[in-house]
Amino acid sequence: MSIAAALSTEASAGPVGGGGAQAQPVRKARLGAYLLLAPGMVYLFVFFVLPIFALLATSLYVKTPGAELGVYDPAFRWQNYLESLGAYYPEILRSFGYALVATVAALVIGYPMAYVIAIRARGKPLLQGLLLVLVIAPFFTSFILRTIAWKQILADEAWVVAGMKFLGILPPDGRLTATAFAVVCGLTYNFLPFMVLPIYANLERMDTRLVEAGGDLYANGPTTFARITLPLSMPGIVAGTLLTFIPASGDYVNSSLLGNNATTMIGQAIDRRFLVTLDYPTAASLSAILMIIILVLVMVYVRRAGTEELL
């Protein structure tokens, strides 16, 4: 899945021992496998698994009585969670709401892009390469610079606002910058490549003869799309929507650069509590809540979408 898959299909375009997955010689030498796995797995254990437990532990800490800012005692204060939820449930709901809208928008915008690259440009490697580069290249200009560019594009004195006012889409005193619209627009934009690439990687492997077969059986274009292309591309859609939704729900760059005080997202709250007010237990419990909600949503979604082909 992911950029990864798209990049690697790029790289493996050459005729290296035939295409597609090959039956691999499965070796039973377990020691070899463990030796290869050990360094990376130990690294992930120390710097991913342990930190998650450190985060969970921190989320239950209690303030040391009479101590200075940022000093806490280990404890099991479950109330931290209730207090965090009570204080920040609007941010939590807003984050998932924005992320949902941005994901749907990215799917609507990104699917045709992936379709054109994978199906319409099939057999034209240069065009296909160029379009793929256009999807990946924005990664290399800093995404913060591109978010600032959105700030300029949506600014009060810029041509977009002027044009919309002229056409009457926007009232004369309306603005786009510092609105929820700007935040969702930025989220959609920033995570669009994460939607396009997995869908592309999926459609790229699709056998277009199936669509032709649908046409031979007198199905029209929309019907063959709905009955053949769309169901076959479901694994790509699932991977793309997850890769867009998860980072979007935790993002705070867009909401802090493009939003206002009424559009703060959960990431902003975690950042402020952790780094500014040194309120580690609240920040940690908010992070844990975010992670748990995402894990539950992902499990339900993957089960309903019925794909195990995620990795």
Add this chain to the structure above:
Amino acid sequence: MSAPAVVKRRRRFSLSDKIIPVFAGLAFLYLMIPVAYTVAFSFNKAGRRNLVWQGFTLDNWRNPCGAPQVCEAFANSIQVGLLATIVATALGTLIAIALVRYKFRGRTLANLLIFLPMSTPEVVLGAALLAQFLSMAMQPGFVTVVIAHIMFCISFVVVTVKARVASLDPKLEEAAADLYASPWSAFWRVTFPLLVPGILAAALLAFSLSFDDFIITNFNSGSSFTTFPKFVYVSANRGIPPQANVIGSAMFFAALLLVVVVQLVGAARRKKLARG
């Protein structure tokens, strides 16, 4: 002249034939407009507040280090990116080979450990690592940022290289064994060279993820260590100097050039192979 073997199907007129490319074209435009803005404003005759167009100049490109801290932050990002890329690519490649080529107990657990960091939001990864560093009484700075970047790059390297390993024909290694190559030399002389494109793609991906990361870096860099994205974010309130746009644009063009060269080399090699 013989009759054509395949009768070309008469294309029925379909509205979607025209609408989809037009819509996709607009989407590509949407994707490129902010990039175009970033590049355009690198030529802006502006001081610290580079938000409104003031006129064309090449000064920013002539003197990309003209604004304080820009180049220092950029150099930091390159250093972190290179270190993180080298370590993450090495660790990730080993894992990928093990996952495809071996059957072993704990496979599901290993896959889960690769998948979870990719499906955890950056704020959570950043906050968790900082909680860990705090409990270890480790000062945030260069080292903690490199540690964090290696961590989130490994999974993406594994997924990229895994796809490449899975596409290799195992008969090649068997052939090497038939020619009395030891497993060790069969790997280095046959398998590894075929893996190189996948490993390079993974390294490029890891570097771009590391270079562009802001949220995890912000949590684990402390107050004194600054990377390029952090510099841009922190100076957003006071105004971003146009030199930052110069660096962003230069990275964009460098990446574009690199990908185009790789594509052309690949195309040339394919042509050569096809000619036999």
